[in-house]
Amino acid sequence: MQILSNLLKNIKTITIIGDSSVEVSSIIIDSRVVTEGSMFVALKGTQVDGHTFIEKAIGLGAKSILCEDLPAVQAENITYIQVKDASETLGYVAAAFYGNPSAKLKLVGITGTNGKTTTVMLLFRLFRQLGYRCGLISTVQNQIDEEVIASTHTTPDAVSLNKLLAEMVQAGCTHAFMEVSSHSVVQHRITGVTFAGAIFSNITHDHLDFHGTFDNYIKAKKGFFDALPKTAFALINVDDRRGSVMVQNTKASIKTYSLETLATVKGRIVSDSIYGLQMEIDGREIHFQLIGTFNAYNLMAIYGAATLLGEDPDEVLVEMSGLKTAPGRFEQIVSIKDKKVGIVDYAHTPDALENVLKTIKQIKGDDQQVITVVGCGGNRDATKRPIMAKIACSLSNKVILTSDNPRKEDPLEILAQMQKGVPPIDFKKTKTIEDRKEAIFYAVNTLAQAGDIILVAGKGHETYQDIQGVKHDFDDRLVLKEAFGN
Ligand SMILES: CC(=O)N[C@H]1[C@@H](OP(=O)(O)OP(=O)(O)OC[C@H]2O[C@@H](n3ccc(=O)[nH]c3=O)[C@H](O)[C@@H]2O)O[C@H](CO)[C@@H](O)[C@@H]1O[C@H](C)C(=O)N[C@@H](C)C(=O)N[C@H](CCC(=O)O)C(=O)O
Numbered sequence: 001m002q003i004l005s006n007l008l009k010n011i012k013t014i015t016i017i018g019d020s021s022v023e024v025s026s027i028i029i030d031s032r033v034v035t036e037g038s039m040f041v042a043l044k045g046t047q048v049d050g051h052t053f054i055e056k057a058i059g060l061g062a063k064s065i066l067c068e069d070l071p072a073v074q075a076e077n078i079t080y081i082q083v084k085d086a087s088e089t090l091g092y093v094a095a096a097f098y099g100n101p102s103a104k105l106k107l108v109g110i111t112g113t114n115g116k117t118t119t120v121m122l123l124f125r126l127f128r129q130l131g132y133r134c135g136l137i138s139t140v141q142n143q144i145d146e147e148v149i150a151s152t153h154t155t156p157d158a159v160s161l162n163k164l165l166a167e168m169v170q171a172g173c174t175h176a177f178m179e180v181s182s183h184s185v186v187q188h189r190i191t192g193v194t195f196a197g198a199i200f201s202n203i204t205h206d207h208l209d210f211h212g213t214f215d216n217y218i219k220a221k222k223g224f225f226d227a228l229p230k231t232a233f234a235l236i237n238v239d240d241r242r243g244s245v246m247v248q249n250t251k252a253s254i255k256t257y258s259l260e261t262l263a264t265v266k267g268r269i270v271s272d273s274i275y276g277l278q279m280e281i282d283g284r285e286i287h288f289q290l291i292g293t294f295n296a297y298n299l300m301a302i303y304g305a306a307t308l309l310g311e312d313p314d315e316v317l318v319e320m321s322g323l324k325t326a327p328g329r330f331e332q333i334v335s336i337k338d339k340k341v342g343i344v345d346y347a348h349t350p351d352a353l354e355n356v357l358k359t360i361k362q363i364k365g366d367d368q369q370v371i372t373v374v375g376c377g378g379n380r381d382a383t384k385r386p387i388m389a390k391i392a393c394s395l396s397n398k399v400i401l402t403s404d405n406p407r408k409e410d411p412l413e414i415l416a417q418m419q420k421g422v423p424p425i426d427f428k429k430t431k432t433i434e435d436r437k438e439a440i441f442y443a444v445n446t447l448a449q450a451g452d453i454i455l456v457a458g459k460g461h462e463t464y465q466d467i468q469g470v471k472h473d474f475d476d477r478l479v480l481k482e483a484f485g486n
């Protein structure tokens, strides 16, 4: 319970109508879950305008309304707070409601098209190994020390986020690691959150459905760095050509990591094989269990963040050398019968798919064929569909195009768009099988010979296939095992 005026202390309002000493029992952005004493925040969304639910929220017990447009008729005994941007204001109000929990933690956020989940999960595991109680906010799951909480988004909405952070503080966590999606910056899910550090991994093609242009997508990610305080570090991958743009206007202390040029954290790959990466980082040579150049970048980011948070470099590297891959990220399953190698990877962007396939090419034996099973999500950036199909063809011996969460779209239409990217020369090695299970079985049992590699890309850790809004049980790893007869 909080007093409304305390929540509005540093907020610029247009008008406040009604009693500002009213108590606020909870902050709610969805009218359907309002309870007695809630503050209902009316947000203009991508589907509907939350302002149309104000009356309904009051009917369910809301006593204060945060909005951009005042309703023509105002109810009695209700306090209306009118602001210019309800979504931005919500960030500050939610942080205040939960006692600004982020400021009580060493919170590190990472943004970038790829590598966020891998980096935060590994940072979380590393800091636990170093003896700290930690929190994790990620696409795969959220965690408060040992307690696992299901995750619905890569970055939760402002209320859920601050609630989670407050629970972390309550549980005695000192550190927390979270993914910062571009959606979350634009929608102010992280507004009012204090970061001790921020990481930029890379930016490539994705989410153009939401941001409209690549420029807007860059601006969204940059917004995260623009808002950092002086006390934070901004750790940037300078091998990505947009790296320096990210920190053009930041107040944070700028640090860099690179495989190619001078940087705060300078790395070099000594060798990269099926057994892992041998790297030199900051002049120290060390072996890691992760595979692939893209993971060399993730490892430098983790090392950089840990040392910038004050940890001892040698101890950090020793602990890091034992870290295993995150679920569904280059996860390998080998058939007991004939040693076919299944690789489940969350590559759902052109860049990720290319990286994973290049890594496989680099570490595989000459006699191993690569068979790729891949699809593209429905109600998501359609422009990546032909590009991903083309990449799959250019770096695999055989390709099966299949479904990956068609959501509300027609799966055959998504597949037709993917097929447009297949060069005529590759028609013969490409097959389309709408049903993902059938596609994996066909790859394993009809196409693959003993020892071949089957990359199943796009779903990683996911345990469902979303068809027409219904989530059916589906796990690439389990289907692969079934097809292998393991
Ligand atoms: C496109 C997008 O980001 N949508 C998010 C956004 O919803 P929206 O703007 O569409 O909301 P809306 O449905 O138009 O509703 C507007 C407002 O009316 C309210 N409402 C609605 C109906 C009602 O009866 N009563 C009511 O009060 C809603 O609660 C909302 O506050 O705000 C919602 C609440 O925070 C999110 O759940 C929702 O995520 C949807 C489910 C989603 O799929 N988001 C994906 C694209 C996403 O956020 N992905 C990123 C990045 C992924 C990555 O690359 O890692 C992520 O961070 O997860």
Ligand SMILES: Nc1ncnc2c1ncn2[C@@H]1O[C@H](COP(=O)(O)OP(=O)(O)OP(=O)(O)O)[C@@H](O)[C@H]1O
Residues within 6 Å of the ligand: 112, 113, 114, 115, 116, 117, 118, 119, 139, 154, 179, 201, 202, 294, 295, 297, 298, 328, 329, 330, 345, 346, 347, 348, 351, 352, 353, 355, 356, 460
């Ligand atoms: N640093 C990296 N650079 C490029 N590709 C990467 C990198 N790290 C991982 N990948 C590839 O991208 C896929 C997704 O990785 P990860 O889940 O860590 O990214 P993410 O940024 O969390 O993605 P999302 O936006 O969907 O949450 C991996 O399965 C792998 O194929």
Ligand SMILES: N[C@H](CCC[C@H](N)C(=O)O)C(=O)O
Residues within 6 Å of the ligand: 154, 348, 376, 377, 378, 380, 404, 405, 458, 459, 462
């Ligand atoms: N965070 C990403 C995940 C995509 C995963 C892929 N399996 C799909 O469903 O498109 C998104 O929501 O766009």
Ligand SMILES: [Mg+2]
Residues within 6 Å of the ligand: 116, 117, 118, 138, 139, 140, 154, 179
């Ligand atoms: Mg993620």
